[in-house]
Amino acid sequence: MSGSGEPNGAADDTTPNGPEGALPEELFAKGTEWLRGGGEAADVVLSSRARIARNLAGQLFVHRAAPTDLRLVLEACRDVLTAANLGTQSTWVNLHESPAFERSLLLERHLVSAHFAKGKLGTDRKSNDWPRAVAFGLPDERCAVMVNEEDHLRLQVIRSGLALRDAWAEADAIDDRIESGLDYAFSPRLGYLTACPTNVGTGVRFSVMLHLPGLRMAGEIDKVKHAAADMSLAVRGFYGEGSEAFGDFYQLSNQTTLGKSEEQLLGELNDKILPEVIEYERQSRQRLLEKRRWQLEDTVHRAIGVLRHARLLGVEETMKLISVVRLGVCLEVCSGLDTAGLHRLMLLVQPTHLQQAVGKSLGQDERKRERARVVRERFAAM
Template sequence: MSQPSLESVVRSAGEWLRGVGPQHEIVISTRIRLARNITGFPFHSRASDEQRSEIAETLSTALGRCGLPGEWLHIDIEKLDDLDRLLLVERHLISKSLAEANGARRVVFERSEACSVMINEEDHLRLQVLRSGLQLDEAWEQINAMDDALDAQVEYAFHPQFGYLTACPTNVGTGIRVSVMLHLPALRLTGELEKVLQAARDMKLAVRGLFGEGTEALGDFFQVSNQVTLGRSETELLDSFRTDVLPRIVEFEQSARKALLRSRPQALDDKIWRAVGMLRNARMMSSNEALQCLSHVRMGLHIGRPLRIDLQTINELFLQTQPAHLQKLQGERLSGEQRSVARAALTRARLGSNQN
């Protein structure tokens, strides 16, 4: 099977930034992952190079026989250069650990990027479904169907008492990780963000940055997910997110936005319009600066400020201003300073500069 090109994915926003779905102004996306291993092989960390290659071939073949709907791309991570690997990380199709690892490893994803499968990450398999906005039930229905289809092709490592066996003990049981990407700029501006995030941690939830474990919360994006799967069913976890976790965080952010509009409208507008000015006029801009400005503009659009900017353009720029996307769009590798210049030129071109 030939290695498909990644050029076609660079210019689109991807599923997680489509900007649609329930409560999408705060809940950017819903993601559900399932960790699975197959019988007859040791865990990835204990497998030999030959065994990892056999696992990759076995699972790639099985996925091809599943008959899953849509057009699926099979990518051999080992054959990609570092820029293409980073591109897949930026699009939330693979983890940083899979990108930086060695040996046989792959990702298989549907053209829309709503469904993907990582092979030979921490576990033999990581199935993922991403949906824009708050779509817990839809994501679960989709990934459950994927899981059933693959289960018919391979034998999962399963224990009658402990459930699905995984490399990390926290994933043993259902192997499910429910995660939502949240945009919380108002909570940061009101100084209430840490209080809300600490409340999430007190509920035994993990709080991570834009690109997952070990990353910063760039652009006021936060990923909130469950930490433990053993002893709780998939339905219980989904119900907890639906009734306990998300309503509280969304309500806090909505209240913070209303408080800013009521008590500090000029300060709020100053943040938003300064961001617009930076994006339309800056000559150099770092990734962090771009994400922060785009975050403020996104909030401005959702609270009804007349910015004359299309939300889809903002969503696309969240990705296209990232290092790998930017260099792929430019068609060449760039130094840090060159990327800052190119990033500013891109935002001026997309949003309309006041001067050339």
């Protein structure tokens, strides 16, 4: 049975033919940093992200501002961000001038949030026309800044594996460079001022993308979610807030920043919580090996068989199958495959990247056929 689910923000009625030069060719030349597959605890942690929310002094918050005000924010930020050394090459994209297809590409690459891509902000700005942009660095897309999202600036740095401290160090340095050219909204009593009260203070949020098939197979994933909620942590899906957990991939992040320093927030997640979650997942995987090895191997090799031979594949089913195979690779119950190749495939099978690869707009049934064909070809080459 082929799954039919598409991730939030997927472009169903869009075309790969956007404005010439809107997205650079380098965007597709290499894989993104978050799919590289290396780093500490890479068997469980796909990537680590440090995100900083900032607003400009003297400007209304995005949800209160008029389009003319938001254009002024874009003008104030553009030169500063392109000079902030986000990568070897910096790129600026005006999302309010971009077609849905390009916005969805950026979403699938985790460069923008879902509501930012879809053009929806709260209840009073539902159209796509509010002035907003994203700046990001190439070639690895490790650093990105959304302008006029929930806050005037949303800076993120992503590193492969468990590397929160490295991500934070780089984000902090970039934030300093940006602040040297912009006047941030800051209160001596509260700290950095943000649109959402939970971000007031440091304005910093740390998150990791986790692969937790062992806990899910053991029926323990809900316990992890409840424990996270008790510790004021958020558990979200593959595309962050409002998305689903495709293929046992979950985003875990802190929720509140007021009253805590960046080091306190980082220490709680990186040094206390994550080691336990990683250990629980590894223990669950080990129990599968010890007590259900034949069932595990059968599940993994069945998944490989479907991916090698299926003629119709939905994105949700494909992500679940890749998740199972990734577990098999990490536990060494299958050979000839590697996590980096599986990670690249995870991006390629997303609806908009699939259409980009084939060079034309596809209906849902056509996407299933093309996705299966692309997966067969990639598996044959692995």
